[in-house]
Amino acid sequence: MALALSQDILDALTDVQMPRLEAEPGALETLTVGEHTMPVYRAQAVVIGSGAAGLRAAVEMKRRGLDVTIISQSAWGGTSACSGSDKQTLHTANTKDQGDDFQDMAKSIRAGGAMDEDTAYIEAVGSIRAMASLQYLGLPLPQDDLGGTLRYQTDHDEVGRATSCGPRTSRLMVKVLAEEAIRLGIPFYNHTTAIKVLESDGHVCGVLAMRPKQMDDANPLGLAVYTCDKLVIAAGGPGELYRDSVFPNGCFGTLGFALEAGLELTNITESQFGIGTRREGFPWNLSGTYVQVIPHIYSVDEEGVEHHFLADYYRTTQEMASNVFRKGYQWPFHASRMLNFQSSLVDLAIFREGEKGRKVYMDFNRNPLPIPGDLDFGVDRLDDDVSTYLKTAGADHDLPIDRLKHMNPLAIELYKRYKVDITKDPLEFAVNNQHMNGGIAVDTWGRTNVPGIYAVGEASGTHGATRPGGSALNAGQVFGTRVAEHAAANTAMVSNETDMAKAVLHAVEDFNSAASEDVALSIKSVRDEVQARMSDHAGILCTPTAVSTALGDARKLNAKIRKYGIATSRKNETVRAVQWQQMALASEAVLTALDEYISAGGGSRGARAICDPNGDSLPESVRGLLHDLRFRAERDEDKGEQITVRLTGDSFVIGRRANRPFDESAKSFFERDWPAWLTGAIFK
Template sequence: MSLSVPQEILDALTDVVMPRLKPEPETAETLQIGDLVLPVYRCGALVIGSGAAGLRAAVEMKRRGVDVTILSQSAWGGTSACSGSDKQTLHTANTKDQGDNFQAMAEAIRAGGAMDEDTAYIEAVGSVRAMASLQYLGLPLPQDHLGGTLRYQTDHDEVGRATSCGPRTSRLMVKVLAQEAIRLDIPFFNQTTAIRVLKDGRGAAGLLAIRPKDGAEGNPHGLALYACSKLVFAAGGPGEMYRDSVFPNGCFGTLGLALEAGLELTNITESQFGIGTRREGFPWNLSGTYVQVIPHIYSVDENGTEHHFLADYYRTTQEMASNIFRKGYQWPFHASRMLDFQSSLVDLAIFRESQKGRRVFMDFNRNPQAIDAPFSLDRLDDDVRTYLHNAGADHALPIDRLRHMNPLAIELYKRYKVDITTGPLEFAVNHQHMNGGIAVDIWGRTNVTGIYAVGEASGTHGVTRPGGSALNAGQVFGTRVAEHIGASGEAAAPSSADISVAGGEAVSEVMRLVTRENGLSWKAIRTEVQARMSEHAGILCTAHDVTMAREEARTLNTQIRARGLQVSRASEVARAVQWQQMALASEAVLTALDHYIAQGGGSRGARAICDPTGESLPQSVRGPLPDVRFRTERDTDKHSQLRVRLEGADMIVSDVRNRAYAGDKSFFERDWPAWLTGGIYHQDTAPR
């Protein structure tokens, strides 16, 4: 992009107005449970979540004749609609200058390990279809004059498979999919919170939710029952689990709900952490051009004194500036990049400044301060200097380089009354994405019959992944879930199942939980969970701290079971239940992480496992950093995943080998009958 881009184009790509929903369906059916009278809504398939993955699943199901309904806590309020998902990583075969093949892309997707090989191949193959269908729906992916999609390099991607519509790429994806869902007349229940899964002898039977619109004298908490044959978890990740988070406010995900339903979780030790603006203002990842223009980074102490703290870590101005730039495509923290004065030393330095109680800023109106010599665009590492030269970004100041390379980056913050052309931007190291989640097979099926998971709710990503591939995964598996449900023929009409028993049990459980006079405060639970996760399960972990945190998390859940929750008014019930479930999910994460570390697991992906006997010792210009000496990752751990399930009050952890992909060549005449007869949907590939 250049300065010649008209303002109206910048506005259209930044101010993405979402469509209005149609009136919600009504029902005449009710079910009396004790003194309560609850409305009952029926559908064939119910999707929990209205982000890009959930909408894709719903749209594709509707096209296949499934009677599908969407349920959302807050329409257009989730991660893909509100957070910094600015790119989608796709197959590059359609570009004129870059070749690719599906197996090579699959290898890149699963290169971090702990990912099923067949899943990676599915995501690679499905990316072409995902991109083409989004373009058909109106997603304005950029092209050159020959029709090739414009691409660039992103984190964990050496080929250059990423493309972008600007900082609102994922919101634009949600918009076009939402417009299609509305056009297809898919019923949509907004402001509705899922709190309990209903099951019968066959598997999924429905859902208990809280819907304030259904509140009445005989139903003061607004409880509602949904009967369905198929249930799709698509409500994103546990953004509220960490205090230091770049997730939009109110993103709880459904990991606790899944555990209570008997679903197995996988890879929940694996997350992404990186620099971004705090959620108290406008949460956004500071990757890409924000750092590639090389702003000045500094901290401010309680006395207002500025500290040029990166000079305590890097040896030269050139080394520091080049690694600030590399945070653009090496955005997530990675322990190995703390070594040899690489880019994650920037994350470590910022994290330690925050621990000192200092506020950290980047200033686009100043170049980095000198360490050994003044900053100069001519004194940068070769890869950095070449990139900026090819981009034509030879301007004197970072803000001018940013205007030239990506004016949308400036416009985005202006929408939230932050003008980075005149003042600095405060930021920190935050939790951004969970790579783990609910365990699924090649069709998105969980270990409970009738329940599926897609998007960040599912645990398909492994340890690391190319930036933007999570959006692609949600689109690919949203389609595959729809294909599987459609082929079953079991959700073509609304469920007629009797849910009175399952519904009654779920309502009784919830009422027992939230009607205790001496119950715990859900606000206190929030404070405890977020502090524990940010302080003991962030980018730096030790065996002792994680074990202690796990024990504290288990104690908290024991207290919740014994005492319940204190709820002062009916409108707090949904939030209180969500924090009870978040406490459960937090214990699951810490239990899996404690198990991993105790078994000798090393540093990978999100975290450095700090150990005084560790093999890796980061260095700074002032010498070794013994407090962050860490274990290196064991190669054997890349070939398996940690699964967690809830049995009674206990978290059970098991180790499962990754599913393999043999790469067998298909043969038309041999394999066509399986497609024609639906045999492809009946392979025994459910999670082990």
């Protein structure tokens, strides 16, 4: 019997209406540089981005008395508001079933390596406060009749620290935080794209932005200046970096923007890839119950012939079906799970079907076809962990669609909103890029290497090589709060008007030299080249030669951009030209770091298999050993450090640093440690 939920309940958790923004405050002054007379907006702090992490930082700074302004390329248009999965996860301490030791939780968060130990502990201990404050704002996290938060197991999580409001969890987070920001009267400037950091004597003094709706004869490019002494970068990850992507369209992130500002990046070798529907239709991750109900997965070639391609990889129907199920909580591709007929063999098989030019589908109205010569599929013939889960959930229905209706009807409703009815039609999907685990390097307060600049959310590089599912949402809330605490404790103004004006002049000069209307390079050609190179050579399967060649080609592209610029046929394309210039730069940075990692002998971890004929790990399928996929295993020593990247002139400087440690034996003592809190010494 399917779970009985009224349409009102389904609608409320699926059609999450975002609040209407208040009118933007006007500029009280202007600044003229060359042919540009631009408005100037003043604040103590500016937040770039309107996702869950940026809104948290803005709300917490306002609550602490800071004059803060939010600028956003597209309000409610980023990954927090538009992306998700079947029951999108918020990862927090498990206080319901067994209690939690924050040190144990920190170990789980950093278990994948390349993550600072102190950061992991901060995320663990801060998770209770983050969740409670979201509940206070109205986030409808599910509870049992005694008030305990309902939990489940997710990626890289054996304890069960995941909770969810359903597929729109992060959108609901954005909604309640946005409503609080509006209630607090925080100015919000929409359709505003940050393009250059303004600095004075090595300290941030503002940001130059573009606002196409303010273009006029006196300001032909719609430039605007936002002065501040605290700048929070929270504009998400580089979703446009890959052709095969589950990011919403237009998610550029700020890696190139940060590199041009002299910010150090870390761990940009680390991303997440997994199955999902592409952004050409409705981009969504197909984790959780979408695969736990075990639909039939097949491909269709150019002649329209169906292929039961998973039968070329798994030995038995039970093994195949059980590993399709495990994609629910082992969603990201992981090289080691290609071994011994584990769940990432599913990703590999899907990826290779795509390379053949075939389209891949999951059909919720059919159970998996059997492996030839083996028994038919049956819910009573599954591995013990799979069988136990389905029985506990009461999902022993005959067909996948009925199991899905019982376990998670919201997963069906969501696609209906985008004219896809999975109760009737198969769902096309692929292996896509989903998340950047690296980003801007920050310390325990979210500070970057440039004084006054902070980074939070996916823009920051705090997540390590792998992470428990949903821990990114928690990290953004925890560090959004810590950034606000630090910024409020350090409010001294450091810039002056003369320095600010000089910084604007230099930024506009650089900007004008980069923009051109009569060159060979077009926005489309740069986009197609960058995305194809990253998807084809820096996806889940990498080889040393292909990465090295891709890096050389990326360098050539950026040399052309520096020499000729990117063409624009009309003024309102200029912001896109700047974004693709910065994205090309980010692509070269990622390939530089990846080439360094592979050249130094780095092995397969997180998102990528480093394929090498001399590798020590060899996947196999039912048809035999997959010699072309022999890969290097991850080295333990690589888990203890991070690769850093910084732009100097036109070249990248690569470095390595050890993960910051955390002393698990250290004990706090109230009377001894309280003065550091009272005096603000903890912020130093």
